Amino acid sequence: MPRGKKRDTPEVSSGSMADIAFLLLIFFLVTTTIANDKGIMLLLPPKVDPNEPPPDITKNDRNIFKILANSKDNLLVEDEPYTAPISNLKDDVKSFILNFGKPTEEGIALYSSLPSSMKSKINATGKRSDSSDDPTECVVSFKANRGTSYDLYIQVLDAINSAYNEVYAERVGITVDEWLSLDRDDDIQKDMYNKGRQGIPRAISIAEPD
Amino acid sequence: MSKFKKNTSASQEIPTAALPDIIFMLLFFFMVTTVMRETDIMVKQQLPKASQLTKIERKSLVSYIYLGEPKNTNLYGNEPKIQTNDVFVDVDDIIQFVNQEKDKLSEVERDQITMSMKVDVDVKFGIVSDVQQELREANARRVLYSSIKTADL
Numbered sequence: 001m002p003r004g005k006k007r008d009t010p011e012v013s014s015g016s017m018a019d020i021a022f023l024l025l026i027f028f029l030v031t032t033t034i035a036n037d038k039g040i041m042l043l044l045p046p047k048v049d050p051n052e053p054p055p056d057i058t059k060n061d062r063n064i065f066k067i068l069a070n071s072k073d074n075l076l077v078e079d080e081p082y083t084a085p086i087s088n089l090k091d092d093v094k095s096f097i098l099n100f101g102k103p104t105e106e107g108i109a110l111y112s113s114l115p116s117s118m119k120s121k122i123n124a125t126g127k128r129s130d131s132s133d134d135p136t137e138c139v140v141s142f143k144a145n146r147g148t149s150y151d152l153y154i155q156v157l158d159a160i161n162s163a164y165n166e167v168y169a170e171r172v173g174i175t176v177d178e179w180l181s182l183d184r185d186d187d188i189q190k191d192m193y194n195k196g197r198q199g200i201p202r203a204i205s206i207a208e209p210d
Numbered sequence: 211m212s213k214f215k216k217n218t219s220a221s222q223e224i225p226t227a228a229l230p231d232i233i234f235m236l237l238f239f240f241m242v243t244t245v246m247r248e249t250d251i252m253v254k255q256q257l258p259k260a261s262q263l264t265k266i267e268r269k270s271l272v273s274y275i276y277l278g279e280p281k282n283t284n285l286y287g288n289e290p291k292i293q294t295n296d297v298f299v300d301v302d303d304i305i306q307f308v309n310q311e312k313d314k315l316s317e318v319e320r321d322q323i324t325m326s327m328k329v330d331v332d333v334k335f336g337i338v339s340d341v342q343q344e345l346r347e348a349n350a351r352r353v354l355y356s357s358i359k360t361a362d363l
Contacts, residue, residue: 146336
């Protein structure tokens, strides 16, 4: 092995590495869109079986919270025109769900499982005889017209959902944001999720438009 | 003054050896956070704002339906249209589209298919409802109304 000569170690020039990386970066910047897929989840009812007559509605009228929207984007809530800003709708739905007007046994058990802050609120504002019997019974019904704008439709749906989410979150003692970010793959968080939803079904009925 | 003159002999160059690494980091960030744009959206898309958003858990289960006024109003008019993949479709074709999308999934996942409805804010509810009826027919009952998070609240 000749030792005397000291050769230059062969080196790959890495000067243009940054340029190559830049090129790739710009390619991805141009060809991609940020994944922003978030939205309001809804489970549609199963398709109607033509051989079976539609089930009779045995629900008491006071257990249904009716929201109607017309083609001029006006709302009719519980048979009265809704003039308040739509941001108030959430609280109306919430007080409807947590009314406990005439709870069944199931409802009484549910009531005693609620945290004391919610109980005192129910005692203060709820227990009206013209509103829902208890959360297990109540249904929020939303009927839009064909001419209703999609924007309003989403706003109302969002208000109903946020009412339910607030109830769920308050039950397990977390904020709504924390509730929404609960990861159902995690056992502890899943327990929390189930505990929040236990006994209070998210019953939203979306009627077919006229 | 002498205190500040100490370093005058140091080289003024900024070392650029780490530059490729930085760029690569950026590159990976964009590679991870983005999805390939698979379709050309031919309808206006200004999504509504909402606060109670849920994330999609598995992207492979999601198919997209776009609704809105066509961008090219000269060619397609200004009535809201339904777009799936790269083409405008009629309401009646939705079932076929859903079945095509279901065929791409494995047997067990077919019922979990989620239809993401990307609907422009200016669309009326009527056409949205028509699509929903078809989705019920096609037994694709999980629907996601794609929307943007509101800044306040």
